[in-house]
Amino acid sequence: MTEQPRLHAFGITVLVLATVGMAIVLFPFWKAIFWAVVLGILFWPLRRKLVQRLNGRTAVASTLIVLVILVFVLVPVLLIAGLIADGAIAVVAQVQSGAFQPGAILETLPTRFPRLSNIVSSVGLDIAAIKETLGQGFVSVAEFAVSNLAQIGQGASAFAFQLFLALYVLFAVLQYGDDIYRSFFDAIPLTRHQKKKFFGSFAEMSVATIKGMVSVGIVQAILGGMIFWLLGIESAAFWGALMGLLSVVPPFGAGFIWAPAGVMMVLNGNVTGGLILLAFGAGVISMSDNVVRPIVVGRSSSVPGYLVLVTTLGGLAMFGLTGLVLGPVLASLFLSGWQLFGEGETKAALVQQDAASEPRLNITQEDAR
Numbered sequence: 001m002t003e004q005p006r007l008h009a010f011g012i013t014v015l016v017l018a019t020v021g022m023a024i025v026l027f028p029f030w031k032a033i034f035w036a037v038v039l040g041i042l043f044w045p046l047r048r049k050l051v052q053r054l055n056g057r058t059a060v061a062s063t064l065i066v067l068v069i070l071v072f073v074l075v076p077v078l079l080i081a082g083l084i085a086d087g088a089i090a091v092v093a094q095v096q097s098g099a100f101q102p103g104a105i106l107e108t109l110p111t112r113f114p115r116l117s118n119i120v121s122s123v124g125l126d127i128a129a130i131k132e133t134l135g136q137g138f139v140s141v142a143e144f145a146v147s148n149l150a151q152i153g154q155g156a157s158a159f160a161f162q163l164f165l166a167l168y169v170l171f172a173v174l175q176y177g178d179d180i181y182r183s184f185f186d187a188i189p190l191t192r193h194q195k196k197k198f199f200g201s202f203a204e205m206s207v208a209t210i211k212g213m214v215s216v217g218i219v220q221a222i223l224g225g226m227i228f229w230l231l232g233i234e235s236a237a238f239w240g241a242l243m244g245l246l247s248v249v250p251p252f253g254a255g256f257i258w259a260p261a262g263v264m265m266v267l268n269g270n271v272t273g274g275l276i277l278l279a280f281g282a283g284v285i286s287m288s289d290n291v292v293r294p295i296v297v298g299r300s301s302s303v304p305g306y307l308v309l310v311t312t313l314g315g316l317a318m319f320g321l322t323g324l325v326l327g328p329v330l331a332s333l334f335l336s337g338w339q340l341f342g343e344g345e346t347k348a349a350l351v352q353q354d355a356a357s358e359p360r361l362n363i364t365q366e367d368a369r
Helices: 003-042 044-053 058-097 102-112 114-123 127-154 156-187 192-230 236-246 255-267 271-285 288-297 305-356
Strands: none
Touching: 003 044, 003 156, 003 192, 003 305, 044 058, 044 156, 058 156, 058 236, 156 192, 192 236, 192 255, 192 271, 192 288, 192 305, 236 255, 255 271
């Protein structure tokens, strides 16, 4: 081996080891870095306008954007989280004290709905067993909620550190984003078209997912809280906030709240209120997703809806709340990669076909004479 290939191999080895080492060091904080990058992409248009207004002072513009995120994003999110926590504690207390007994509703079925009771009996279902199972299910949910609230309290310091790190990285992304993007863009060994396709897919899907989640969550939280308040259901603000939070989990979303609530109202004797809630939930709350998301997001996402659904659920299962954005982003990169691969194969085939069919001079000896 000559000197030049040996130095090249040594340089590649050092580069790979350094990259792996950097990945290991940053792995505990990858979620904070990911959210910093996504927020940087989301607020980049605002950053560009502020830099122009401030005569190129990127540090001042970046500081203003971080303050905007703190005041108008994080503070409302923390307030909503506190509202959900207070409501959850109240609901858990009702379940544990016995003030709310979901299984007791089944005892009134034979008198209020005799036909339904006959159908249940003919099928072979035991109402007493269902009542016991339903009661145990609510107790288990209550215990799960209490344990998770305790874990959230214990992990407050870790969450605060991750939040601080994300904001710090976000400031760096906003201030040096052009240089960081150019460095990554130039270092990737692909064509300019392929690199623009990949980076564009990442930015496009990240922004589309966040815009869709936030807009649909706000609308469904307002609609859900309003109908619960009009029907006189206690803790309407809590249930509305919870519906807004669950709206980001397809395909049922807020239906996990309004559907059981409507059924329980009907079984408890409030047939009119229950039917109103079920009709409003199916016709307005759930359908608002189909109206709001296209208006806010438009056609910025090239990923099919079914793939967004599957990758959102998969991302949620694998990475928690971060997976709600990361899952669709990976789907977008996956599709972009295969599209580029297909374009490359098609282009190569066309080149070979053109080469094979290229007209050639075929002069015989007679023609030469």
